[in-house]
Amino acid sequence: MDVFSSLMDGFATALTPMNFLYAVIGVLLGTAVGVLPGLGPAMTVALLLPVTYALEPTSAFIMFAGIYYGGMYGGSTTSILLNTPGESSSVVTAIEGNKMAKAGRAAQALATAAIGSFVAGTIGTALLAVCAPIVVKFAVSLGSPSYFAIMVLALLAVTAVLGSSRLRGFAALGLGLAIGLVGIDSVTGQRRLTFGQPLLADGLDIVVVAVAIFAVGEALWVAAHLRRNPLQVIPVGRPWMGKKDWKRSWKPWLRGTAFGFPFGALPAGGAEIPTFLSYVTEKRLSKHPEEFGHGAIEGVAGPEAANNAAAAGTMTPLLALGLPTNATAAVMLAAFTSYGIQPGPQLFASQGPLVWALIASLFIGNFLLLLINLPLAPLWAKLLQLPRPYLYAGILFFATLGAYSVNLQAFDLVILLALGALGFMMRRFGLPVLPLILGVILGPRIEGQLRKTLQLSAGDPAGLWSEPIAVGIYILIALILLWPLLFKLYRRNRPAATPAGIPVTSGSSAPRDATGSHSHSSRSGGEPSDGDGDG
Amino acid sequence: MTIVVGYVPTPEGEAAFDQAIKEARKAQSKLVVINSSRGDALVDKRYAGETEIEGIDQRLGKEGIEHIILQPVRGHDAAIEVLEAAEAHQADLIVIGLRRRTPVGKLIMGSTSQRILLEADCPVLAVKAG
Numbered sequence: 001m002d003v004f005s006s007l008m009d010g011f012a013t014a015l016t017p018m019n020f021l022y023a024v025i026g027v028l029l030g031t032a033v034g035v036l037p038g039l040g041p042a043m044t045v046a047l048l049l050p051v052t053y054a055l056e057p058t059s060a061f062i063m064f065a066g067i068y069y070g071g072m073y074g075g076s077t078t079s080i081l082l083n084t085p086g087e088s089s090s091v092v093t094a095i096e097g098n099k100m101a102k103a104g105r106a107a108q109a110l111a112t113a114a115i116g117s118f119v120a121g122t123i124g125t126a127l128l129a130v131c132a133p134i135v136v137k138f139a140v141s142l143g144s145p146s147y148f149a150i151m152v153l154a155l156l157a158v159t160a161v162l163g164s165s166r167l168r169g170f171a172a173l174g175l176g177l178a179i180g181l182v183g184i185d186s187v188t189g190q191r192r193l194t195f196g197q198p199l200l201a202d203g204l205d206i207v208v209v210a211v212a213i214f215a216v217g218e219a220l221w222v223a224a225h226l227r228r229n230p231l232q233v234i235p236v237g238r239p240w241m242g243k244k245d246w247k248r249s250w251k252p253w254l255r256g257t258a259f260g261f262p263f264g265a266l267p268a269g270g271a272e273i274p275t276f277l278s279y280v281t282e283k284r285l286s287k288h289p290e291e292f293g294h295g296a297i298e299g300v301a302g303p304e305a306a307n308n309a310a311a312a313g314t315m316t317p318l319l320a321l322g323l324p325t326n327a328t329a330a331v332m333l334a335a336f337t338s339y340g341i342q343p344g345p346q347l348f349a350s351q352g353p354l355v356w357a358l359i360a361s362l363f364i365g366n367f368l369l370l371l372i373n374l375p376l377a378p379l380w381a382k383l384l385q386l387p388r389p390y391l392y393a394g395i396l397f398f399a400t401l402g403a404y405s406v407n408l409q410a411f412d413l414v415i416l417l418a419l420g421a422l423g424f425m426m427r428r429f430g431l432p433v434l435p436l437i438l439g440v441i442l443g444p445r446i447e448g449q450l451r452k453t454l455q456l457s458a459g460d461p462a463g464l465w466s467e468p469i470a471v472g473i474y475i476l477i478a479l480i481l482l483w484p485l486l487f488k489l490y491r492r493n494r495p496a497a498t499p500a501g502i503p504v505t506s507g508s509s510a511p512r513d514a515t516g517s518h519s520h521s522s523r524s525g526g527e528p529s530d531g532d533g534d535g
Numbered sequence: 536m537t538i539v540v541g542y543v544p545t546p547e548g549e550a551a552f553d554q555a556i557k558e559a560r561k562a563q564s565k566l567v568v569i570n571s572s573r574g575d576a577l578v579d580k581r582y583a584g585e586t587e588i589e590g591i592d593q594r595l596g597k598e599g600i601e602h603i604i605l606q607p608v609r610g611h612d613a614a615i616e617v618l619e620a621a622e623a624h625q626a627d628l629i630v631i632g633l634r635r636r637t638p639v640g641k642l643i644m645g646s647t648s649q650r651i652l653l654e655a656d657c658p659v660l661a662v663k664a665g
Contacts (some may be wrong), residue, residue, distance in 0.1 A: 148656075229606075
């Protein structure tokens, strides 16, 4: 009952008035950025990082967790009412959800999305509370070689599995690793990539990098594509579900949770693959297959549950191993470091109260989100009427303020603009943002583990595969890299067996959007003609 | 003869549209319906949707009025779009809907109808919602 008592202590911490207030702020902000296409929780957390330096870490992380979960809820509202996914993880929801809304069943679609998210989020968080300590127990026995292998796996998996173009993925990863290298080498004291500029010796601050890529890059991109025909929001009253909808929804919710949690926890996670798998499964198992493509409630319930369960799953490797599997988790990892908290298996031991308060706040946040989303979804959709010049002017203002306040150095603003231009170019040429951010954040940590491994083995590269787990992971990496080849062979032998569930456009754009951070999702549904630049 | 009407899916807009139909029938003239958006928000309630435009088209067809429906999205104010359309089609009359605005609202947002009233080269007929 160790887990239970720790969790209850966590609830006690998370329910203090101040922490509860931050949870409320977090879920409200998260829902707002979730509803707005182009803005995501990763960007919001990055923007808020400098603001929260003054806060107690527990409060800050409770707020961040609220933003993360809130983004998952908010995305579904936009998907259903506007047919433009608010988040990359709700791309699949838009397929059936919007059809339901057009058929006058928007209220039921919103209800099954919100309640399914709540069910999946709660089960997922419970699984997190149970699994994370077990993973920690296993992880403390791992040495540097295994850690190095796990991190390499995370980087490669995110780059190679998600996204339609491996070349673009690896290009983004390379950029990220290069940015992560800037500064003084911790072992030898050599300057790397500083170009004789003493201000670069400390390396690039992750807040500046994240804000530049997410906020400035996105703002420039939107500025370049500002004019577009307004979309029609489908009018809807208060979300509700009939008895039949409940009957058809609860199984997809549970199945979606089962898909979402493990995929969120895997290094190649993110919420996009499980939502897609859930959709295909529901389509195959449904008793009403004829309704798919015309607004089947299962096609909303399953994927929406999957993306929230994946969000909970993502927290498991983040808290237990210090391993982020998506952009928001990566920025949260950076937040841990900036508070001087060492993420990794020792986190549960050294920062127990914080971690358990965080997990408890996930339960609370989930409940709050159900309360604010179920009756208020149509209100949130009103946010979409905001003229985007005002919105992005505000974001740029906060981005600049935040980047400057990190070190109080004007030089950081130059870097902010330069990397913002890089973020714009990446969007222009369809480079996914996630590998870059993971490269920047994980790069130095990977290097640390690699150096440690080589020091222990006195420079002998055989030290890299001196642990059995490391060997197993390298085999896995080889499989991932060879997977497209195997898949091609498999398809050639059995061409009829491929699942042809998703319409071609969303099928091809969804994975790319997935890697391209939340920002890209706004283009997949809305502007099919934009294919040359963004895909 | 040509009449330009600024259309918005609101009571004022509908009133202006009804009046424009009356004027067009009386003068046997062509009607240019203009409904615009700056296009900088993802959703703009004042931009008519497909079904609304279809409804307008059908109604004008039934009345037997020669008409053009324009929906420019060029980042301009509605006032500019109406004035430009009036010039391009050599309008003899512009019909717009009026609504009450608070002084503060007018200060911040400006007034579309005031701009049309002051800058148009032809007579402007301003209609209030019934």
